[in-house]
Amino acid sequence: MDLRIFTEPQQGADYDTLLTVAKATEDLGFDAFFRSDHYVSMGSADGLPGPTDAWITLAGLARETRRIRLGTLMTAGTFRLPGVLAIQVAQVDRMSGGRVELGLGAGWFEEEHRAYGIPFPKEKFGRLEEQLAIVTGLWGTALGEKFSFDGEFYQLTDSPALPKPAQERIPVLVGGHGATRTPRLAARYADEFNIPFASLEDSEAQFGRVRAAAEAAGRRADELVYSNALVVCVGKDDAEVARRAAAIGREVAELKANGLAGSPAEVVDKIGRYAAIGASRIYLQVLDLDDLDHLELISAQVQAQLG
DSSP: EEEEEEGGGGTTTOHHHHHHHHHHHHTOSSSEHHHHHOSSTTTTOOOTTOEEEEOHHHHHHHHHHSSSSSEOOOOOOOSOHHHHHHHHHHHHHHTTTTTTEEEEEEEOOOOHHHHHHHOSSSSHHHHHHHHHHHHHHHSSSSOOOOOOEEOOOOEEEEEEEOOOOOSSSOOEEEEESOOOHHHHHHHHSSSEEEEEOOOOHHHHHHHHHHHHHHHTOOGGGGEEEEEEEEEEEOSHHHHHHHHHHTTTTTTTTHHHSEEEEHHHHHHHHHHHHHHHHTTEEEEEOOOOOOHHHHHHHHHIIIHHHHO
């Protein structure tokens, strides 16, 4: 089971904080550092000192880390034109020596679009499908050849399809809860399917849909990685769990029901149940980025047992 650290910087984190967490992620043996792609905080968080851009952040981390994978859950398709996104991600991949992964979603948080003057189109899923086709098409075009695309939402003519990533293929993540279109899109374009904040039962059902869609598309179902994103709150004892839950404004019972919370043994047991339904990777949503002791505990007493 791969454990990856997943952060939500829009809730309040500057680059230096993210760098500290990314270096701890690397030093403590986790597989990857991922971040969300949002410009406005959610809930009661003030979001200070203000948003950081996902791909600018990852470009910096690409030069200041050496081993961990770097990526997004999920880049908002509404934020960037697909041709520009292909350039950005390929460049960061080269800056990292080939450690980048792209999670790409349709975009959903209308408030942040209004706040920063970003168009929020009604038809987002069709745009996402074209974005995936363009980004992967640009990267997959042979050197010296041109790439063109004539879609409903985007048109590219004789693109040089440069730069190329350092990796032969940058892993692409598609995710979500949609029962029909999402599995089909994952089957066509994704290397990994991720379902965020889902129960064991809902995860198992969605993994099954994606597997069926992959086979219908002529792929082996096991060509894809299946993963979950879940909030994490681990403590050596009940008091420490309660303290960490309070720090992120959540209740322990709710976290145990909907995330990975409790003692290391409890969390290892629940991760094992996700593994039993086909998940091979967990994105641990860490909401208190100042609590590095939390990461150390997870590394020493959760990750070590899973290894």
